[in-house]
Each structure stands twice: as structure tokens, then as C-alpha cells.
Amino acid sequence: MTDVPAVTANEAGSLTVRDNRTGSEYExxxxxxxxxxxxxxxxxxxxxxxxxxxxxxxxxxxxxCRSAVTFIDGDKGILEYRxxxxxxxxxxxxxxxxxxLLIHGELPTKxxxxxxxxxxxxxxxxxxxxxxxxxxxxxxxxxxxxxxxSVGALSTFYPDARNIGDPDNRHMQxxxxxxxxxxxxxxxxxxxxxxxYIYPDNDLGYTANFLSMLFKMSEKKFEADPRLVKAxxxxxxxxxxxxxxxxxxxxxxVGSSQVDPYSAVAAGVGALYGPLHGGAxxxxxxxxxxxxxxxxIPAFIEGVKAGNEKLMGFGHRVYKNFDPRATIIKKACDDxxxxxxxxxxxxxxxxxxxIALEDEYFVKRKLYPNVDFYxxxxxxxxxFPPEMFTVLFAIGRTPGWLAQWLELVQDKEQKIARPKQIYxxxxxxxxxxxxxxxx
Ligand code: ACO
Numbered sequence: 346m347t348d349v350p351a352v353t354a355n356e357a358g359s360l361t362v363r364d365n366r367t368g369s370e371y372e373x374x375x376x377x378x379x380x381x382x383x384x385x386x387x388x389x390x391x392x393x394x395x396x397x398x399x400x401x402x403x404x405x406x407x408x409x410c411r412s413a414v415t416f417i418d419g420d421k422g423i424l425e426y427r428x429x430x431x432x433x434x435x436x437x438x439x440x441x442x443x444x445x446l447l448i449h450g451e452l453p454t455k456x457x458x459x460x461x462x463x464x465x466x467x468x469x470x471x472x473x474x475x476x477x478x479x480x481x482x483x484x485x486x487x488x489x490x491x492x493x494x495s496v497g498a499l500s501t502f503y504p505d506a507r508n509i510g511d512p513d514n515r516h517m518q519x520x521x522x523x524x525x526x527x528x529x530x531x532x533x534x535x536x537x538x539x540x541x542y543i544y545p546d547n548d549l550g551y552t553a554n555f556l557s558m559l560f561k562m563s564e565k566k567f568e569a570d571p572r573l574v575k576a577x578x579x580x581x582x583x584x585x586x587x588x589x590x591x592x593x594x595x596x597x598x599v600g601s602s603q604v605d606p607y608s609a610v611a612a613g614v615g616a617l618y619g620p621l622h623g624g625a626x627x628x629x630x631x632x633x634x635x636x637x638x639x640x641x642i643p644a645f646i647e648g649v650k651a652g653n654e655k656l657m658g659f660g661h662r663v664y665k666n667f668d669p670r671a672t673i674i675k676k677a678c679d680d681x682x683x684x685x686x687x688x689x690x691x692x693x694x695x696x697x698x699x700i701a702l703e704d705e706y707f708v709k710r711k712l713y714p715n716v717d718f719y720x721x722x723x724x725x726x727x728x729f730p731p732e733m734f735t736v737l738f739a740i741g742r743t744p745g746w747l748a749q750w751l752e753l754v755q756d757k758e759q760k761i762a763r764p765k766q767i768y769x770x771x772x773x774x775x776x777x778x779x780x781x782x783x784x
């Protein structure tokens with residue numbers, strides 16, 4: 346044993362690394378709290394051997410880009426879009442303005458906002474053939490699967506979208522996607538219900554129009570309660586970006602091949618579909634329904650602690666004290682339930698939260714309710730079936746994905762995503778043809 350640590354941080358902003366295999370020392374510069382993986386690659390036993398690499402499944406401690414879109418301090422529960430705190434945006438802004446902010450990097454002037462709103466509203470309709478192929482899905486198709494396929498299919502309707510080097514072209518595709526996602530989402534919903542698809546009503550605002558496409562029947566005009574419109578708009582704002590999460594990483598990774606943005610966003614929708622990401626609120630509701638009544642909570646918690654299952658809607662890769670979005674959503678619950686009546690599962694959710702927050706297992710692991718713990722209850726109050734929850738998330742997240750994609754395609758340091766592996770398989774086996782192996 347030696348008293349000298351193998352790796353020491355020095356004041357000049359570098360690491361001195363001594364490779365105990367060779368006795369060689371290396372100076373590795375530290376920039377913005379990171380070292381370059383390529384610098385570690387210079388550490389090698391011999392010229393023939395590959396350099397040192399970092400093993401980091403899930404990228405838990407690897408920065409993949411420089412980004413000026415969203416700031417998160419997980420320990421302090423801070424979330425900011427382009428420097429603006431999420432609490433202020435949720436209270437004082439609206440989703441379209443937040444979308445503008447994320448993509449353009451600053452708040453719009455009145456004229457810029459009016460143009461933006463006009464552009465988005467103008468592009469809400471989709472080609473009739475989109476409607477035809479969506480109608481071709483099975484009657485019970487999951488709306489998220491329909492959305493993933495249809496947003497990807499938009500790339501075939503706008504082949505010019507592959508021209509990602511042209512700023513005007515990029516802008517047009519981003520406008521189209523933000524405008525059309527609610528149309529695709531609403532039609533996926535109507536499809537599962539066996540109801541006719543409703544065309545956009547461009548007299549309505551972004552979120553009110555979405556609700557109209559979802560719920561309009563024979564009435565001439567569908568105008569949702571403004572409190573519900575506001576609550577859903579806030580939910581869209583809360584979901585609009587979250588820096589380098591699983592789906593954003595998927596968008597960036599696929600986008601790094603320089604494919605068109607519809608294909609990159611389709612990859613993001615696919616990533617969001619999974620239960621550990623956007624699918625968690627659907628899982629929360631199923632869990633609450635399975636628990637059924639308050640008396641069953643202790644047994645359920647014991648099962649979680651025994652490792653039988655997870656307490657869905659709890660825990661976060663980044664937030665380790667509280668998720669600021671969960672706090673805002675809890676407030677939005679009250680507004681929505683004022684219109685729709687209280688969801689009976691709310692009582693179970695609150696009791697579950699109370700018990701878990703006092704339990705040593707969850708306290709020790711810093712597990713707190715995340716954005717998904719309460720959002721499902723709100724969505725259910727809107728009468729969305731659980732399959733629709735992730736679709737709502739995807740609509741909200743679209744401007745964030747696009748802001749991140751735009752940053753990627755403009756970033757000269759970015760390369761095609763191509764991680765390393767540690768190969769664990771066999772080598773140099775002799776192949777014996779099937780005709781001989783199966784004798
Ligand atoms: N219930 C019970 N135990 C949990 C939970 C949970 N929800 N989350 C984490 N743990 C435990 C793990 O088992 C682990 O315990 P151990 O140290 O005894 O092995 C410890 O807490 C640390 O967990 P990790 O898996 O290392 O945490 P990680 O940061 O990788 O995972 C994640 C974060 C995926 C969100 C996880 O907390 C989880 O699966 N939560 C439930 C699903 C969920 O709500 N997802 C929504 C996330 S928010 C969003 O995507 C919008």
C-alpha cells in the first residue's frame with residue numbers, strides 16, 4: 346500500500362494519473378468539471394494495446410455534450426429552461442412561449458410570439474394520407490406506437506427535411522412537428538376509441554385545440570373549461586425538456602447520424618414509451634389500482650423493500666431531494682379536481698407517499714415522488730386512458746427534443762454516437778457447417 350493516491354486533483358485544474366501497470370504518469374486537464382475520455386485513451390500499456398476507456402452503462406457519469414438548453418441541480422431540486430426557473434414558467438408563461446424559448450434560446454418579442462403562434466397554428470393539419478395510414482392500425486393499437494410510427498412517417502411526407510444544414514429548412518420542420526404532434530396524438534386516441542378523427546380548430550389555442558381534437562363529438566365547437574386548458578398547458582411546460590435523459594439521448598444519438606428530425610424524434614418517442622421513463626405514470630396508476638385500498642399499503646411497501654417490485658413514480662436519476670415538477674403537479678391536481686371531482690386513487694397516492702417518505706428504505710436511498718407520481722391522476726381526471734399518458738408527455742417534450750437536436754446539428758464538437766464496449770464473448774472459433782454439426 347502507498348500513501349500517495351494514484352489519482353490526485355491539483356490546483357491547476359488537471360489530474361495527475363499514475364498508471365501502476367507501467368509506472369508512467371499522465372497530466373489530464375480538467376475542463377468544466379470533466380476530463381476528456383480521449384485523454385484517458387492516451388493511457389496505455391503498449392502501443393499495440395487499446396488505451397484506457399471508461400465503463401459507464403447508462404451514462405451515469407458521462408457528459409455527452411455541451412448544452413445551453415436546460416439546467417438541473419438535482420440535489421437542490423432546481424430545473425431551469427434557458428435559465429428561467431420552471432416554477433415561474435409554469436405560473437406565468439404558456440407552452441408555446443416556452444417552446445419558443447427552448448428552441449430560440451430567448452423569450453420572444455410580441456411580434457416574434459405572434460409569428461410563432463401563427464406559424465404553429467397554420468401547420469396543425471396533416472396530409473390526408475397520414476389519416477389513411479393511421480386508420481390502418483389495428484383497433485387496439487397502443488396510441489404511443491401509433492404516434493411513434495406516424496411522426497417517423499412524416500419524414501416521407503417532407504423529404505426535404507433531410508437537408509439539415511439549411512437553417513430555414515430546420516425551422517420549418519420544427520414548426521411542423523410542434524404543430525402536428527397534438528393532431529397525431531389526438532388521432533391515436535380517437536382511433537383506440539373507434540371515434541372519427543377530428544380536424545384541428547385553428548380558432549383555438551394550442552392546448553385548447555388539442556382538447557377539441559380529443560373530445561369533440563357532434564357539437565359545433567368544443568371549448569374545454571379554461572381551468573383544464575391551463576392545467577394541461579402547465580403539464581406540457583413541465584415536460585418540455587429535461588436535459589440529457591433517455592429519450593433526449595435517443596434523439597441526439599439517432600440525430601448524430603444526420604438523419605432528418607422526424608426520424609430522430611421518432612426514436613425519442615420510442616425511448617419515452619418504456620416504463621422506466623415516460624411510461625412510469627401509466628405504471629403508477631396500475632400500481633395504485635392494484636393496491637386498491639389504504640389498508641393494503643403496508644404489505645405493498647414490504648414487497649417493494651423485499652425487492653419484489655418498484656414503487657413506481659418514486660426515485661429519479663437526478664433529483665435526490667425533491668422533483669420540482671412534482672410540487673407544481675400536486676398543485677395542478679387541486680385545480681383539475683375542482684372541475685372534474687376528486688380521483689378516488691388520490692387518497693391512496695397521498696397515503697402511499699406519506700408512508701414511503703417516512704420509511705428508512707426510501708429515505709436512505711433518497712427516493713422521492715417524481716413528476717409521474719401525480720401526473721397520471723390528473724390525466725385520468727381528464728378521462729385519458731393510461732395508454733395516452735405517454736403520448737401527452739411526448740407532445741410536451743417535442744420542443745425540448747427539437748431544441749436539443751438543433752443544438753446537436755450546430756455543434757462542431759459532436760460526432761456520430763458510437764460508444765465502446767468491453768467484449769466478453771468467444772474469439773476465433775472454427776465454424777463447422779450446419780450439415781456437419783447436425784449429423
Ligand atoms: N422503488 C423502490 N426502490 C427503488 C426505486 C423505486 N421506485 N427506485 C430506485 N430504487 C432503489 C434501487 O433498487 C436501488 O436500491 P439498492 O441500492 O438497494 O440496489 C437504489 O434505490 C438506487 O436505485 P437506482 O436504480 O440506482 O437509481 P437510478 O438512478 O438508476 O434509477 C429510476 C432511477 C430509473 C427513475 C428509478 O428510481 C426507478 O425505476 N423508479 C421507478 C420508475 C419511475 O418512476 N420512473 C420515472 C422517472 S421520471 C421520468 O422519467 C419522467
